[in-house]
Structure formats: C-alpha cells, structure tokens
Amino acid sequence: MLDYPRQAIEFAAASEAARLGEDVRILPLREEQLKERLGERFRELDVPLLLEWPDGLRQALLFVFEEETEPGRFSIHRLIHYCVDIAELYQTERVVPVVIFLHPGQFRESLSLGSDTRVYLHFSYLAWPLFGLKARDYFDSHNLVARLNLPNMHYAPEEKVEVYAQAVRGLRTLEPDRERQIKYLDFVDIYANLDENERQRYQQDYAEEIETMSAFADRFIEQGMQQGMQQGMQQGEATILMMLLEEKFGSESIAAHRERIETAEPEKLLQWSRRILTAETPETIFH
Incomplete structure (x- = not known):
C-alpha cells in the first residue's frame, strides 16, 4: 500500500480509482500522528492514504485500507469508529473504507442504526476478499499489486508453482528497482510458501527464466546456504546443551x-x- 498506493487503489477500489485522474497526489498519513491521536483504534494493519488535487477545486479524499487475515476477527463497529475519528482528524467527510480479507469466512458488509420508523446511520465499505479472486484471471495484469498478491488468491493445488512463477515474473517485469524486487520476492515467498518439491519444480520448469534473473537465482542459492548453516548451528548448540x-x-x-x-x-x-551454570534443577533452565 505504501510503495504502490495508486496501484493498490486501482486494484482494491477500481470504482473509485476510475475518477481520480493522473494529477492526484497520494500521501500516506504519518503513523506516529495517528497512534498519538487515535490511540488503540489505530492498528499497523490500517493504511490511510490522503489524496489531494493540485488545482484545489476538489476536497481531499481519504482512503482507509484495512487488512484482516481472519474475517471472523473483523469488527465493522471498530471500522466505523476509526473512519469517523480519522475524518474528524483531517476535517473531511470524503472517506473511502476498504477492507482486504485474506482467508475465507463470514464478515458483515454493512450496518444500519435506527428505530422502527427511521434509519439514522448507515455504514458500508468496499470489501475485497482476495481469497475469492481467481489467480489465473490476473496472470497478465499490469498492476503490480495484483501480481504480487497472486499467491493470496484462489487456485487449484496443482497450479501453485505456476501462480508463484507468474507473481515473480510480474515483479521482474513491472518493478525495475532491484532493491524492491528483492524486498517483494520475500513477500511472494512467504505467501506462496513453496515446499522443497514445489521449489524444485519451479527451478526445473522455469529454468530459462531463472537464468535471466541472476539476482533471484543467487537468492535461491543463498537461501539454501543460510538454511543449511542455520540447521548446522541448531544441531551443534543442541549437542552442547545435552552434554x-x-x-x-x-x-x-x-x-x-x-x-x-x-x-x-x-x-x-x-x-x-x-542457565546451566546457576540452575539447581533442569526445570529452572527451561522455565
């Protein structure tokens, strides 16, 4: 959201993005200020973006992105509080709440408060259930945020390696900065979570592509060496402790x-x- 705010808006809030225009300036709001002013209602998973137009004719527009891994933990009441607080803080009524869900589950999409005769408050938001999107529909997307999130979308188990490959290909072709490539390869790795057999299949099926991206190939080797060193350190320390x-x-x-x-x-x-040096019983070592 912070590195690619426009593409994030275009991906998760397409109906709003179509009216923004190229001249709009997108500014992530300062996390420190939000924590100080909003207290516990601000979470690190909340990403507010402030949109401003250079001509000054349109009011600032606030996009409030919230990521919720488990839909069952989502609270629409908390989201209402947060949106109202941040609207008051920035003195605007132009707020677009967007909630991104990673895993399947039930979640409430609107809330109405009122009596038998009248509704006094109605609240809704843009729900973006990534788990319900078909990964194959975004294989050729030019939106980098969409390509990076392919592993979070829906696909058959046998498509996992291809989904990973398309995410990596999107990162390589759409992001020219090498540091960001390395940064977001970690993102793809974490969410794809390939096992050793799947990683070997990727290296076999996409060998020619890996050759053209030496930095990524080097990273696979380095990752394997680090895992081996970590395993060796663990075994050595464990042997010493047991002795x-x-x-x-x-x-x-x-x-x-x-x-x-x-x-x-x-x-x-x-x-x-x-701890063994001062421990009187084995249990005090592991407490």
Missing part, C-alpha cells in the same frame, strides 16, 4: 527435554546453556 545437561543432572534430564531441545532455535539453546 552439559548430562554432566550436571544425569542422562535422565536429557530424555525429559529432548524434543524441546531438538526443535529450539540456536539463540534459545545458547540461552539455556548459560
């Missing part, structure tokens, strides 16, 4: 905590090893 445990508390102390030791991160293992 120290056996030396001080006997072999029974290892059996009671072996599973926890074998799955812990190297930093945690090092912390436990240091």
Whole structure:
C-alpha cells in the first residue's frame, strides 16, 4: 500500500480509482500522528492514504485500507469508529473504507442504526476478499499489486508453482528497482510458501527464466546456504546443551527435554546453556 498506493487503489477500489485522474497526489498519513491521536483504534494493519488535487477545486479524499487475515476477527463497529475519528482528524467527510480479507469466512458488509420508523446511520465499505479472486484471471495484469498478491488468491493445488512463477515474473517485469524486487520476492515467498518439491519444480520448469534473473537465482542459492548453516548451528548448540545437561543432572534430564531441545532455535539453546551454570534443577533452565 505504501510503495504502490495508486496501484493498490486501482486494484482494491477500481470504482473509485476510475475518477481520480493522473494529477492526484497520494500521501500516506504519518503513523506516529495517528497512534498519538487515535490511540488503540489505530492498528499497523490500517493504511490511510490522503489524496489531494493540485488545482484545489476538489476536497481531499481519504482512503482507509484495512487488512484482516481472519474475517471472523473483523469488527465493522471498530471500522466505523476509526473512519469517523480519522475524518474528524483531517476535517473531511470524503472517506473511502476498504477492507482486504485474506482467508475465507463470514464478515458483515454493512450496518444500519435506527428505530422502527427511521434509519439514522448507515455504514458500508468496499470489501475485497482476495481469497475469492481467481489467480489465473490476473496472470497478465499490469498492476503490480495484483501480481504480487497472486499467491493470496484462489487456485487449484496443482497450479501453485505456476501462480508463484507468474507473481515473480510480474515483479521482474513491472518493478525495475532491484532493491524492491528483492524486498517483494520475500513477500511472494512467504505467501506462496513453496515446499522443497514445489521449489524444485519451479527451478526445473522455469529454468530459462531463472537464468535471466541472476539476482533471484543467487537468492535461491543463498537461501539454501543460510538454511543449511542455520540447521548446522541448531544441531551443534543442541549437542552442547545435552552434554552439559548430562554432566550436571544425569542422562535422565536429557530424555525429559529432548524434543524441546531438538526443535529450539540456536539463540534459545545458547540461552539455556548459560542457565546451566546457576540452575539447581533442569526445570529452572527451561522455565
């Protein structure tokens, strides 16, 4: 939202984007100011964008983006509070709330307050359920935000590698900046979450494309080396910890905590090893 605000609006709020024009200036609002003024109603998943026109003839327009991973946790009442607060803060009544849902589930799209005779308040927002969009419909999209979000859309399990490839291809062709390419390759990796077999299929099926993007190929190698080094560090620290445990508390102390030791991160293992020096029982080490 912050790096590609116009494309985010065009992707998630197409009906509003069509009337913006090329001369509009889009400004992300300062997070520090919002936290100070709005308190707990501001979350890091809220991304307000302020739109201004250079001619000054149109009022500023606020886009309020909210990302909700689990629809069941979404509160339309909280969103109303937030929209009213931010409208008052920036002294505008031109507010467009947009909620992006990643996972399937039920969510309320409108709320009306009133009596038997009259509705006094009606609130709705633009719901953008990414999980319901067909990834294949966006394979050729020139909107980078859409291409980056292909792994968040709907596709058959056997299409996963192709979806990943199309997201990476979009990143390579639509984003010329190498630092942003590396930054958002991480984004695609996290949401695609390829297993080892799928990653090997990607490297086999798209070998020619990988050759043309050496930075990405280098990153795959580097990632594998880092994983190997991390695994080696974990095993080494785990071995040292178990030796120290056996030396001080006997072999029974290892059996009671072996599973926890074998799955812990190297930093945690090092912390436990240091505690052995002063621990009176094995349990105090892992507390």
